[in-house]
Amino acid sequence: MNAELIREQFPILHQEINGHPLVYLDSAATSQKPRAVLDALKHYYEWENSNVHRGVHTLGSRATDAYEGAREKVARFIGAARTQEIIFTRGTTTSLNMVASAYGPAVLQEGDEIVITPMEHHSNLIPWQQLAIRTGATLKYIPLQPDGNIALEDAEKTITDRTKIVSVAHVSNVLGVVNPVKELAEIAHRHGAVMVIDGAQSTPHMKVNVQELDCDFYAFSGHKMCAPTGIGVLYGKKHLLESMEPIEFGGEMIDDVGLYESTWKELPWKFEGGTPIIAGAIGLGAAIDFLQEIGMDAIHQHETKLAKYATAKLSEIEGLTLYGPREREVGLLTFNLQDIHPHDVATVLDASGVAIRAGHHCCQPLMRWLKASATARASLYLYNTEQDIDRLAEALVQTKEYFG
């Protein structure tokens, strides 16, 4: 995989920020978009734009074919058995909320348990907190090891016969750990619980196969994997999605409407009320084509190599605290530099054209566990190179000098 050549395909990366060539190290927040995705959106609006599923005219069928074609691409990309299991949503947050509100109340009773971890993004924490409050269920946490990993023995102790839902991030957006979600699914199933996976930080970076993981629900966002904002996916096993009631009612999702009662379309459309995110889904399809042409294994290998290089480079900087395990296979590096506030670090780096993120990264409980009010985070993607890491390291050393 040649990151230099791949970079050429991302127009936004070829600009100067504050007089320096841009180094974009904030892809965990949102990725940049390649020309192929931008062109697909333009093509859709110039040649196909129409509402889907109801137009008898030519544009209507072009738009429907493109939209449903994107669903087929998503199903193949994540190894789903059928397209009915792919629901288009606004993103990971919406997908996880859908499970919490359409599946949760039907299965939970007072005293039942929902199991998550302290490393969860707020989007995989607050929906479960709310569900626990509404149903009287107990929210339980698999504790973290000192390096941020979770141990399966702890999962075995936390998940019990009262557990109905286990929901864990495939990859932590702060620690960069890859969680043993397949093994967790096996433990969950042994106790009769369903396994929900937050795939926001894994789907863009590694090959995912929902059937191999044997998860029951899998959520991810398009904008973190080269697609536009506003499109995401909820994968769910067919029998579970069939057992769930729709969340949004109105156009597009109905079969027959009477004055007092109505019936719903089949899967997946019963969960896609209103005019769907047509251009977004088509953009996601184009992003999947783009990523698959390069190859998810090649992308993962490139990022693992770069993550090792970055870990070594940052570890050389005196006064820099790197959080999470030393060995990392994903390009997520969270750190603090001496006692300089991470917002100040990010601001000084921006002056050198280096874009990183600072704050709590939507993980306030994890920040408390790390005993940090906030951290800085550099996150890598397929278009980053060793030169980007060198620029980051140089800018961090300058930041230290700047603050004396």
Ligand SMILES: Cc1ncc(COP(=O)(O)O)c(C=O)c1O
């Ligand atoms: C692990 C994780 N889960 C969930 C989300 C929420 O994704 P979105 O804002 O696209 O819904 C993010 C976004 O940063 C994330 O990193």
